[in-house]
Amino acid sequence: MNNAGRPLSPHMTIYRWPITMTLSILHRTTGVALSVGLIVFVLWLTSIAGGATSYQEFADLMQSAVGRALLAGWSFAFFFHLANGIRHLFWDAGHGFEKHQATVSGWFVVIATIGMTVAYWLAL
Amino acid sequence: MSLRSPIGKVLGSGSAKDGTGHWWAQRVTAAALLILGGWFLWSLLQIDSLAYADLRSWVGRPLSGVMLLLLGVTLAIHSSLGVQVVIEDYVHGSAVKIIALILNKFFHYFLAAAATLAVLRIALGDGA
Numbered sequence: 144m145n146n147a148g149r150p151l152s153p154h155m156t157i158y159r160w161p162i163t164m165t166l167s168i169l170h171r172t173t174g175v176a177l178s179v180g181l182i183v184f185v186l187w188l189t190s191i192a193g194g195a196t197s198y199q200e201f202a203d204l205m206q207s208a209v210g211r212a213l214l215a216g217w218s219f220a221f222f223f224h225l226a227n228g229i230r231h232l233f234w235d236a237g238h239g240f241e242k243h244q245a246t247v248s249g250w251f252v253v254i255a256t257i258g259m260t261v262a263y264w265l266a267l
Numbered sequence: 268m269s270l271r272s273p274i275g276k277v278l279g280s281g282s283a284k285d286g287t288g289h290w291w292a293q294r295v296t297a298a299a300l301l302i303l304g305g306w307f308l309w310s311l312l313q314i315d316s317l318a319y320a321d322l323r324s325w326v327g328r329p330l331s332g333v334m335l336l337l338l339g340v341t342l343a344i345h346s347s348l349g350v351q352v353v354i355e356d357y358v359h360g361s362a363v364k365i366i367a368l369i370l371n372k373f374f375h376y377f378l379a380a381a382a383t384l385a386v387l388r389i390a391l392g393d394g395a
Contacts, residue, residue: 175353178346185339185378188385191322198319225304228297235294266312 162249170227173220180217215264222259226252289348296345303338310334323389332390339382347375 183205190201204210230248233239239248310331315321325331350371358364 171353174346174349178350181342181346181378184342185382185385188326188335188339188382188389191319191326192385192388195319198322202317202319221304225301229301232294232297263308263312 161246162253163245166227166249166252169223170231173224176220177217177224180220183213183217218263219256219260222263223252223256226255226259289351293345293348296341296348299337299341300345303334303341306334307338326386326389327392329390332386336383336386339386340379343375343379343382346378347371350375 187201190197205214230239230252233248239245310325311317314325326335351368354364354367354371358367
C-alpha cells in the first residue's frame with residue numbers, strides 16, 4: 144500500500160523539545176553509556192588485582208587524552224543518571240507529576256548534574 | 268473444566284504474566300547504588316593517591332573490599348535490568364531478541380563474577 148502524500152500528524156521535528164523529553168532520552172542514553180563504563184570499572188579492579196605492571200598499563204590508557212575525555216563523560220553520565228534517578232524515585236513514590244513540577248525538577252537535575260560533576264573534578 | 272472464575276484468571280496476570288519483579292529490582296538496586304556509588308566516589312577523594320600501592324591497600328581493607336564487591340555485583344544487576352529494557356524496546360524479531368536478551372544476561376553475570384574475583388584476589392593477597 145502506497146501511503147506517500149498522506150498527511151502525517153505532528154511529529155518530533157514539529158514540536159519544540161520540552162526539557163522533560165530531553166532528560167528522558169538522556170536518562171536512557173547515559174544508562175547505556177554507564178553500562179559500557181561498567182566494563183572499564185571491572186577492568187580497573189582486574190588490573191589492580193593483576194599487579195603493578197597491569198595497573199600501570201590501565202592507568203596509562205586512561206591518562207591519555209581519549210581516556211580522560213571518556214572518564215569526564217562517564218562522570219557526567221554518572222551524576223546525571225544519579226540526579227535524574229532520584230527524580231524518578233520521587234515519581235515512583237507518587238510525587239511531582241504536575242507538568243510545571245516535572246519541568247522545575249528537570250532543570251534542578253541539570254543544575255545539580257553540572258554542579259556535582261565540576262565539584263567532583265575540582266575535589267579530586 | 269476449570270473451577271477458577273474468569274476474574275480469578277485475569278487478576279494479577281496481564282499479557283506479560285508478571286512485571287513488578289523487574290520494576291522493583293530496578294528500584295531496589297537504584298537505592299543500593301545511591302549508597303554504594305556515593306561511598307565509592309567519596310572514598311576516591313579520601314585515599315592518598317591513585318597510585319598502585321595506595322589503591323591496592325585500599326581495596327584490600329575489609330570494609331572497602333566488601334563495599335567494592337557489593338558495588339560491582341549491584342552495578343551488574345542494575346545495568347543488566349536497564350539494558351534488558353533497551354533491547355526489549357528496540358530489537359525486533361523474536362529469535363534475535365531472545366538471543367540478545369540471553370547474551371545480555373551472560374555478559375552481566377561475567378562482569379559480576381570478574382569484579383568479585385578481582386576484589387577477592389586482592390583481599391586474599393594473591394600474587395603481587
